[in-house]
Amino acid sequence: MNYQTPPSALLPENGCQDQALLNDWHVVGYSRELEAGQLMPITLLERDLVAWRDEQGEVHVWEDLCVHRGAQLSKGWVQDNKLVCPYHGWRYDGTGACALMPSAPSEKPMKKAHTIIHHAQDKYGFIWACIGTPAKDIPVFAEWDDPAYKLTHCGPYQFRSGYRALDNFVDPTHFSFVHPGVNGISDEPDEIPPYEVHEGEDGLYSSEVRVNQPYGDPRNIHVISFYSYKIMRPLVAYLRKRLEIVDPAHQDQGDPADRFCTYFTAQQVDATTSIVRICCGTNFAKQPTDEEVRRRQDIVYEQDSGIVDTQRPERIPVELRYELHHRSDLIGLKYRNWLKSLGVTYGIHGGV
Numbered sequence: 040m041n042y043q044t045p046p047s048a049l050l051p052e053n054g055c056q057d058q059a060l061l062n063d064w065h066v067v068g069y070s071r072e073l074e075a076g077q078l079m080p081i082t083l084l085e086r087d088l089v090a091w092r093d094e095q096g097e098v099h100v101w102e103d104l105c106v107h108r109g110a111q112l113s114k115g116w117v118q119d120n121k122l123v124c125p126y127h128g129w130r131y132d133g134t135g136a137c138a139l140m141p142s143a144p145s146e147k148p149m150k151k152a153h154t155i156i157h158h159a160q161d162k163y164g165f166i167w168a169c170i171g172t173p174a175k176d177i178p179v180f181a182e183w184d185d186p187a188y189k190l191t192h193c194g195p196y197q198f199r200s201g202y203r204a205l206d207n208f209v210d211p212t213h214f215s216f217v218h219p220g221v222n223g224i225s226d227e228p229d230e231i232p233p234y235e236v237h238e239g240e241d242g243l244y245s246s247e248v249r250v251n252q253p254y255g256d257p258r259n260i261h262v263i264s265f266y267s268y269k270i271m272r273p274l275v276a277y278l279r280k281r282l283e284i285v286d287p288a289h290q291d292q293g294d295p296a297d298r299f300c301t302y303f304t305a306q307q308v309d310a311t312t313s314i315v316r317i318c319c320g321t322n323f324a325k326q327p328t329d330e331e332v333r334r335r336q337d338i339v340y341e342q343d344s345g346i347v348d349t350q351r352p353e354r355i356p357v358e359l360r361y362e363l364h365h366r367s368d369l370i371g372l373k374y375r376n377w378l379k380s381l382g383v384t385y386g387i388h389g390g391v
């Protein structure tokens with residue numbers, strides 16, 4: 040494949056310059072949204088892109104720009120397994136090469152008639168894009184390949200800052216206040232004993248955190264949950280919880296091997312607009328329906344965004360002096376330090 044960097048005149052002046060983000064994979068849609076022969080416009084880090092799927096099922100992500108006269112390819116369509124520009128009808132094949140210029144149908148298009156293509160993958164039910172050179176592969180979602188798990192995609196959920204949304208996703212101290220009757224009990228906030236966070240090759244890992252949850256998973260029964268968190272990328276995280284059923288009358292609804300997990304992704308559209316998409320997994324003997332899973336997630340994420348979008352500064356600070364940090368916020372504190380160490384400035388307070 041002939042990957043190119045677009046000419047600087049075509050890029051937003053103040054867009055993302057962080058190599059850590061440009062060379063990372065970002066979720067930009069759900070696989071199910073893009074059928075063969077369809078295209079969709081995307082904005083990632085202020086870059087306008089077009090994704091389309093060919094007849095072989097391959098997903099392509101390109102700059103949303105025709106190299107002829109700069110029209111938006113996403114206003115075009117797919118025909119004969121090629122993307123057709125809406126302006127003069129140039130047709131681009133899956134490699135990005137122009138295969139036909141209708142104004143000169145018998146001429147072979149010049150070599151330079153080639154779209155600006157990016158790295159794309161369809162994995163874990165999501166469309167992923169990298170607009171630089173991928174430094175690593177997409178972070179592993181182990182349950183995806185485990186037949187014991189039922190997986191349900193939920194969202195999209197709108198947030199201002201994807202970093203703030205991720206920080207909230209790994210925060211076990213807000214449950215009783217933001218999710219009373221769901222992830223916590225309003226009159227009985229959980230005391231969070233000290234826990235540990237380690238940095239490994241693939242990001243940050245927490246030890247278990249215990250919380251009391253009246254509606255902690257799609258079964259809608261009272262459970263004690265033991266959360267383990269992972270932050271794998273600046274905008275990709277994961278949680279897995281071990282579940283113990285509290286009420287003896289409900290013991291037959293589960294066993295000690297029960298787990299609930301969530302693979303969390305945020306697409307930073309611009310510095311203060313993001314889209315969160317998640318995939319939840321359960322290995323229960325009686326699996327919940329997709330509707331049961333989504334119903335609970337929709338409640339939780341709406342409650343979260345109602346608070347998270349009011350946080351100030353709107354862009355997360357990574358300088359610790361701008362906020363107060365308690366030991367129970369350890370993973371959020373480590374996340375800020377880690378973002379800083381990776382050189383992430385885009386969408387960060389004081390950054391771009």
Ligand code: FES
Binds near residue numbers: 108126129
């Ligand atoms: S601008 Fe696309 S074919 Fe002319």
Ligand SMILES: [Fe+2]
Binds near residue numbers: 207208213217218
């Ligand atoms: Fe929350």
